[in-house]
Every structure is written in C-alpha cells, then in structure tokens.
Amino acid sequence: MRSLFVALNKLGLAEPGFDSVADITACPGTESCNLAISDSSNISLQLEKVIREEYPDLIYNKNLKIKISGCPNSCGQHGLAGIGLHGSTIKDKQGKVLPALVVLLGGGRLKDGAGIIADKIIKIPSKRGPNALRLLLNDFESNGQEGEYYHDYFLRVGRTHFYNLLKPLTDLSSVTPADYCDWGDEHDFALQTATGECAGVIIDLVTTLFYESEEKLNSATQAIQMQQYADSVYHSYSAAVNTAKALLLVKDIRPSSQIQVIQDFEKEYGDSSLQAAKGFKEFVLQINKQEPTAEFALTYLEEVKEFLKASITYHLGEPAKSLSV
Numbered sequence: 001m002r003s004l005f006v007a008l009n010k011l012g013l014a015e016p017g018f019d020s021v022a023d024i025t026a027c028p029g030t031e032s033c034n035l036a037i038s039d040s041s042n043i044s045l046q047l048e049k050v051i052r053e054e055y056p057d058l059i060y061n062k063n064l065k066i067k068i069s070g071c072p073n074s075c076g077q078h079g080l081a082g083i084g085l086h087g088s089t090i091k092d093k094q095g096k097v098l099p100a101l102v103v104l105l106g107g108g109r110l111k112d113g114a115g116i117i118a119d120k121i122i123k124i125p126s127k128r129g130p131n132a133l134r135l136l137l138n139d140f141e142s143n144g145q146e147g148e149y150y151h152d153y154f155l156r157v158g159r160t161h162f163y164n165l166l167k168p169l170t171d172l173s174s175v176t177p178a179d180y181c182d183w184g185d186e187h188d189f190a191l192q193t194a195t196g197e198c199a200g201v202i203i204d205l206v207t208t209l210f211y212e213s214e215e216k217l218n219s220a221t222q223a224i225q226m227q228q229y230a231d232s233v234y235h236s237y238s239a240a241v242n243t244a245k246a247l248l249l250v251k252d253i254r255p256s257s258q259i260q261v262i263q264d265f266e267k268e269y270g271d272s273s274l275q276a277a278k279g280f281k282e283f284v285l286q287i288n289k290q291e292p293t294a295e296f297a298l299t300y301l302e303e304v305k306e307f308l309k310a311s312i313t314y315h316l317g318e319p320a321k322s323l324s325v
C-alpha cells in the first residue's frame with residue numbers, strides 16, 4: 001500500500017483536494033477534440049494553480065464545482081457548474097481573433113439529485129480566465145452568507161450583479177499580444193474546428209456555429225436589458241454573419257472575412273426560401289445606416305432571431321428543437 005502511495009505521490013496524484021473547488025473538471029478541448037473552439041485543459045491547470053496558491057482554504061471545500069468545456073457541447077459539463085466556462089472566440093476591432101471563454105454561473109446538483117442549469121453571463125478573452133476566477137471568488141467571500149451555496153448566492157444577488165462584476169474583463173482596448181495566443185500555445189490563435197466526435201455524441205461544426213449564433217443572440221438580449229444598445233446591435237449582427245457562415249459551410253465554402261461571408265451568402269442563397277437571403281447584405285448591414293437606439297436594437301434582434309430559426313429549419317428540414325432565443 002505504501003509503495004502505491006509513493007508511486008502516486010511521485011505523479012502528483014496524492015495532493016489533497018479531490019472533488020473540491022480545486023479539482024476542476026475539463027474536457028480534452030483543443031488537445032484532442034476536432035470540435036474544440038479553444039483550450040479547456042491548460043486553462044483548468046491555471047485555475048487550479050490560482051486556487052491552490054491564493055485560496056488554499058478552498059482545497060477542502062466541496063460545495064462549489066468548476067467545470068470547463070472547449071466548446072458549447074458541454075462534455076466538461078460546464079452547464080451544471082457553480083462556475084462553468086466554455087471555449088469560444090472574440091474578434092477585436094481589426095477582425096483579429098482572440099481565444100475566449102464564455103462564463104456561466106449558478107449551476108449545480110442538489111442533494112435530492114435534481115440539477116440546476118447555469119446561466120450564461122458574459123464572454124471574456126481566455127487569458128483573463130484567472131482574473132475572472134479571482135473576481136468571482138473574492139465576491140463570494142465578501143458577499144456570500146455563512147453556509148450559503150453558490151447557486152443560492154447566484155439566485156439571491158441575480159445575474160446582473162455578475163455581469164457588472166465581469167464586464168471590465170471584456171474591454172479589448174488593453175489586450176496584449178499574449179491575449180491572442182491560447183493557453184498552452186505560443187502562436188496566434190486560429191479557429192480550426194472540424195467534424196468530430198466526443199463523449200458519445202457526434203455533432204457537426206454547422207450545428208456548433210448555430211449554437212454560437214444562439215449564444216450571440218442571448219448576449220444581444222442581455223445587452224438590451226442592460227440598456228447597452230450598441231453592444232446589442234453588434235451581437236445581433238455577429239449572430240447573423242455567423243449563421244450565414246454556417247450555411248456556407250454546408251456547401252464547403254469557407255470565407256475568410258465577414259464581408260466575404262456576406263457576399264458569398266448573397267450569391268449562394270440569394271434565391272433560396274430563406275427570407276433574409278433576399279438582400280442579405282442590405283439586411284445585415286442595416287447597422288451602418290441606423291443609430292443604435294433601443295427601438296432599432298430590439299427590431300434588429302428580432303429579425304436576426306427569425307433569420308437564425310429559418311436557417312436552422314432550412315438546414316435540418318425541421319424547426320430547431322433546442323433553440324432558446
């Protein structure tokens with residue numbers, strides 16, 4: 001028995017913290033999964049380091065779980081975590097892509113076995129993951145009540161509190177060259193997903209892009225609730241272009257810029273049954289002609305939602321079953 005302990009200890013497997021806050025669940029992400037958008041395993045090691053070095057008490061706390069997936073498909077079960085993260089991307093103003101993490105909060109498993117689905121809060125550059133974790137843990141330490149579970153705390157203070165807490169991390173005016181590289185990689189990030197399989201499910205990239213569009217529309221809705229109309233309009237625009245990109249991928253067309261997506265989509269789907277395909281460029285680029293008022297943000301959001309729904313129906317031959325927008 002002792003020799004087994006010694007052998008495991010040599011591998012670093014005798015550390016305390018099993019099933020605690022410091023024991024982060026992560027899917028393989030970009031290390032081996034074709035569907036991964038950004039890293040999940042290296043970021044989990046970074047976050048565990050933050051917990052072990054800066055929050056040692058949490059090594060013995062099993063009430064809060066952190067889970068990470070490399071894409072929205074949730075093999076890392078981020079949707080059931082108190083703090084969940086999944087891989088994504090963000091574009092800067094020049095159109096250059098940064099690896100990103102979508103932060104979800106408030107999920108969990110109750111004692112009776114029932115589950116609570118985490119709420120999507122915000123998307124941040126991946127390299128700011130450790131700072132996001134510090135903000136969240138410090139906030140809970142300061143404002144959580146004695147013995148309160150994180151999902152109860154989340155419900156008590158509400159998602160807007162967390163959105164405001166993390167919003168400064170989305171400011172791209174201060175990104176550094178390192179922010180363009182994913183964790184565990186020294187090269188500038190490039191999205192390289194392909195059809196793949198994982199954890200018993202097979203999901204194609206087109207579906208993943210539709211999920212991303214849904215996510216962008218959720219961000220657009222949240223921005224309207226926060227009266228951030230320009231942000232909302234941008235998220236809706238981004239969802240429309242992403243959806244067009246998904247349908248182009250069906251024809252194996254992979255444009256390299258947003259304007260190319262718009263032009264190719266109009267050419268390829270101009271006479272399809274998709275409502276928005278008639279004058280797609282005109283439809284999607286309304287943002288250049290309209291002020292970002294509350295009224296326009298709302299109208300544009302609804303139009304892009306309809307476009308996404310019509311696109312999914314067009315692709316699948318039936319209405320989307322799991323769309324939440």
Ligand code: SF4
Nearest residue numbers: 027033036070071075
């Ligand atoms: S498909 Fe599954 S294993 Fe692959 S990155 Fe996404 S969540 Fe992780």
